Amino acid sequence: MIPGAFDYHRPRTLDEAISLLASLGEESRVVAGGHSLIPMMKLRMAVPEHLIDLREVAELRGIAVEGGQITIGAMTTQQEVIGSEELASACPILREAALQIADPQIRSLGTLGGNVANGDPGNDMPAVMQALDAAFVLRGPEGEREVVARAFYEGPFTTALGEGEVLAAIRIAAPAAGHGWAYEKQKRKIGDYATAAAAVLLELEGGTCRKASVALTNVGDTPLHAADAEAALVGSSLDAAAVEAAAAAARAIAEPAEDGRGPRAFRVHLTGVMVARAIEAAKRRAG
Amino acid sequence: MNAETPISLEQRKDKLQGLGCSRKRVEDARFTQGKGNYVDDIKLPGMLFGDFVRSPIGHGRIKSINKEAALAVPGVKAVLTADDLRPLGLHWMPTLAGDVQAVLADEKVLFQNQEVAFVVAEDRYAAADGVELVEVEYEDLPPLVDPFKAMEEGAPTLREDIADKTEGAHGPRRHPNHIFTWEAGDQAATEQALAGAEVVAEEMVSYQRVHPCPLETCGCVASMDKINGKLTIWGTFQAPHAVRTVASLITKIPEHNIRIISPDIGGGFGNKVGVYPGYICSAVASIVLGVPVKWIEDRMENLSTTAFARDYHMTGRIAATRDGRITGLWCHVLADHGAFDACADPTKFPAGFFNICTGSYDIPTAYVAVDGVYTNKAPGGVAYRCSFRVTEASYFIERMVDVLARKLDMDPAEIRLKNFIRKEQFPYTSALGWEYDSGDYETAMDKALKTVDYQGLRAEQKAAREAFQRGETRKLMGVGVAFFTEIVGAGPVKNCDILGLGMFDSCEIRIHPTGSAIARLGTISQGQGHATTFAQILASEIGIPAEDITLEEGDTDTAPYGLGTYGSRSTPVAGAATAMAGRKIRAKAQMIAAYLLEVHDGDLEWEVDRFQVKGNPERHKTMKEIAFAAYNQAIPGLEPGLEAVSYYDPPNMTYPFGAYVCVVDIDVDTGVTEIRRFYALDDCGTRINPMIIEGQVHGGLTEALAIAMGQEITYDEDGNVHGGSLMDFFLPTAVETPTWETDWTETPSPHHPIGAKGVGESPNVGGVSAFSNAVNDAFAHLGLTHTQMPHDHWRVWQTAQRLGLTGQPAAAE
């Protein structure tokens, strides 16, 4: 549990961080809250030679909600997400999901950007971002580009983030007023990643589901956007048959690893249960 | 000096803070302020750090070890391998169980993460870098991780070093992977009882491999002083004196030249009883390099190498009459000891006190046989917060009684009440040979059942099952009843020793001239609060306020010899020594008082804090006055001073008991078990400090919850260990821990000087069965008799699915 040797850098601006990344090359990594990266370094699963700490890059912080557009700086901590009343009213699933990450100590250092950039299928925020159809703002030596969350994740710890790029912010179109939301996560204990979890957003119109978003955590190599589950809901009254069809569609794409959280069959089953429960909760909340 | 303001008898008693008082823990001031002094806080000039190269595979032959690259790392001072230890005869070490264990793997590795080389460096970083660069070439051998396959013909021979030994430390070995067979009871009579029984219930009850997982891992600092030839080792030792003697025997360093110091210990739970390669390697490195060497385990090393617990696979048959009277108990245990037999048990008890497995019941005939086997797993087999193999035994009988109750369609509480050893039968000799000192089981059980409204719970459960049937709920309610009898306080030297060291304990008291005192014991607190409670015992015995008594343990240069703290033995053994030493002080004090008061010592009586003249209490001498006189007045016929030492060899073990009830609600769709209620009644004899008892019960129940509901260390077919980090190994937080309701009855031990029995481990012993019985009970109406621990989400879900409850077709594999 002792990391290898590394040099530590603390840039003040995003440009400085990006030019450090470029000049230090392949063996350099940015560190945000450190609560995924440092454990991996202690296990020597990650052995960066240079750590570029983003904590003093002020432009990476902050939450803005303007005209239905939410922008959250990558270095915003999970605790700040929970604490923001603006976010809680514009996009309440963020607080609900953030409260289910780890424990208060970790959330006070762990960042939203680190959580989504990390690429660990166990992270909770990636599926939430997929459900919200969020976009990630990436800055690199060549400038800025946006990649949507639904296209960002490629495999365990591999994402669309290019070498030399930094995740600057997350952009979310605020869900419609009156939408329903839920993040249902089953875990073994506080501080554990999901055995299975589901993020659901619903919009209802006269008792009929007009729009549905479903995404899954930790039941595949990446977060899973469950488009078929959404299709099973849209146009329905969210009756038992539709809910079960959505759960079945989610189960059909779940390919969880077999680990201490249980055998595959259990985690596939549980994926369906989480989806069904998230739909029920979101439906209750939809106005 | 008799001019103090008169205070009432009650006030005088209160001032002592003696037996029965919920005195605040004196240890907590430093612990809550982060001012404890643990082994990793020890920093000595020039100190180096050691770290292990560990085997990545479970079974294999070491073909070569190349240290060169590691030695080239700046700051790395040495790399030790078995070949370096061989000339000193320290490449192997004796285990507490009469086996030997490789200190550093000698030609073969036998479990994943086994110690292969020891890198010593200027700091931890250099050591870790060195570890990375030691190149070890292995030849894979087939790993054996299933104890049921260990004794098959053709099973790989694990221990080549003893392959042809047909006789082990505990008798004949039938197979190269066999360690011992240990039996108790009357086999023929038991088999006859089973054959002739009206009803026999049978079950295989496995207790999974778990780990004590104390907050602080194991570690030490070894420092060889080349000037005076003295080796000092600070370490996480639950038995410092035993470590000193064993260290002397192993290293041939004379015992007076070894000093073992246990500083503050952050929890032990059995993990810190054993002797580990890290201790030996640090000592050798310090001797060779002439500077202090520190070794501290990390969490993964702790969980995967030092001292697992359980891994007991118990097949039972229990015979009874049709109306529920138990007539016989038969048990065979397959005990997985891992690669070396490093169990921490008294020498004559290779299966610990497992033969307490007749539990709290008057079972006329019983037989138990235990076969220990080797596998490619880490060694250990410690008593994780229990006396030796007592949790296993208690879990076995408490599950078997429930299984029998199902078969007879009897209520689990009723069958227990029917079979209890009755109050008037004590002292009671069990069919497997123990003499239970005292008990009143029926009273305890009645109190428990009444408090939880047991009949009401059963009625509620019936209604809940009907609602489930009607599809109104997806939750099942379970009620677990468990009653346990522990056997603690090892133990009488006539049958209890560890490596030949008798299991007595000791206390030495010095009263200072001004009437305060210091007491030193052979035990060592790891969170139990000895400094608080032993001072209370003394306060009541010698009339000096507890707050005026310093308590010291853990330094072999100053403390009297004792066998340490584990198996709930401190209060039964060292606590008794403390009371007895106190009585010696009082006896001398009486003679001094008689002289001072100019009466015959027979004319004096003791009252709280003083000797007074019978019938004339105005004429008295307080202990404080007596202490002053003891040092400062020439008393004819008496030596000056006021000191005493007692070495206490207990006449018997003590037998704490208790009644636990657990109520759970199980979500059959998710496998989540919610603990709705947990009631624990403990009878630990005389209660020294009720607050500390409650704290011990809370902690023990939390560990029981952890074991029953989630803790598990497993090995896959390739010999890889799983569950070796806190990501997977279940340590409940406050969120997962329910509210504990505690209660008590008080049945003193007749043979202990103050009647105390010990309590630290009872809640773990009784708790695991209560949780497990509750989970099993939730499904009982569907025909379930037994389902395997831990009752984590997926296993509970699988049970529900097996019983046809999931409401969804099994998802495709």
Ligand SMILES: Cc1cc2nc3c(=O)[nH]c(=O)nc-3n(C[C@H](O)[C@H](O)[C@H](O)COP(=O)(O)OP(=O)(O)OC[C@H]3O[C@@H](n4cnc5c(N)ncnc54)[C@H](O)[C@@H]3O)c2cc1C
């Ligand atoms: C005990 C424990 C339990 C946990 N439980 C959960 C849980 O239940 N759910 C959950 O979701 N998470 C959990 N986590 C992880 C935690 O939420 C982390 O904080 C989070 O995953 C990473 O955020 P961070 O700010 O700490 O990132 P870091 O650890 O600093 O970085 C993580 C990775 O992202 C990269 N990175 C970080 N920021 C950027 C950026 N702006 N641009 C580009 N790359 C970047 C880093 O280079 C690194 O590769 C847990 C962690 C611990 C230690």
